[in-house]
Structures are given as structure tokens and as C-alpha cells.
Amino acid sequence: xxxxxxxxxxxxxxxxxxxxxxxxxxxxxxxxxxxxxxxxxxxxxxxxxxxxxxxxxxxxxxxxxxxxxxxxxxxxxxxxxxxxxxxxxxxxxxxxxxxxxxxxxxxxxxxxxxxxxxxxxxxxxxxxxxxxxxxxxxxxxxxxxxxxxxx
Numbered sequence: 001x002x003x004x005x006x007x008x009x010x011x012x013x014x015x016x017x018x019x020x021x022x023x024x025x026x027x028x029x030x031x032x033x034x035x036x037x038x039x040x041x042x043x044x045x046x047x048x049x050x051x052x053x054x055x056x057x058x059x060x061x062x063x064x065x066x067x068x069x070x071x072x073x074x075x076x077x078x079x080x081x082x083x084x085x086x087x088x089x090x091x092x093x094x095x096x097x098x099x100x101x102x103x104x105x106x107x108x109x110x111x112x113x114x115x116x117x118x119x120x121x122x123x124x125x126x127x128x129x130x131x132x133x134x135x136x137x138x139x140x141x142x143x144x145x146x147x148x149x150x151x
Contacts, residue, residue: 025099026147030091050114
């Protein structure tokens, strides 16, 4: 495949960016249900549902409702969770924007590449240029879906 064709495909391929959330998205927040976590004492990689993700010492390794695990930086952990002091934390009510994936793709994040598929994953916008992928069934258990009526 020549470079002109590659550039044309890349230019027309759907991608997730802040503008992508302009249509079909909704506001949401995590339910205040406590989650379990542990603090990483070594650098490593954890296999998430979206693929392997690296972490460093001090990251919080969260266990989700289906036993899935994913790392969170200490700064994000403090911003999004209230630490209960017993290996659990409660999500803070932080409003986010979400949208059901309308194409297959990969989110390139600072902590690793997250694969998502059309109709099976919600893309959650945590902030400008900051996105995550959440499986549809896990999203329904952990996020407020009251604004999904009619979407």
C-alpha cells in the first residue's frame, strides 16, 4: 500500500476526539458504590478487558464489578475517589460525558492502548483529550444511565 492511500485511509477513519462527543453523547457519573483497590509496590502490567496496561509504583490497581482490574494514577485516584482507608474507595460524583462506540478502534492513552468495538463499549470522556473505554455491561452496573432514555 502506498503512502498516499495510507494517508487517505487515516484521514477518513473515524476517531475519538472531543468533537466526536458532539452528537449522541450524554452526561453521566459513577455510582457511589465502593470499589476494592491495592497500591502497586512494583512496576508492572495488568491485563485489562481492553488489553494490557502498564503501571508504576504507587498506582492504584482497582478491581471492578466483574473482577476486571485496571490501574489508576495516584493523582486521578485522588480526584475521582474518596479513600475509605480500608482498601476500598468510593467514586466521587464527577460529571463525565459518554457515548456508545459507533466504530471499532483503539484509544491511545498515556497508560496504554485500549481497544473498543462498535456497540459493545462506551467511550467515557474524563476531560479534554482524556478518554477511557468501558464494556457496555460494566458501564450499566457502574455509571448512571438515566440520561440514556431515547438514545
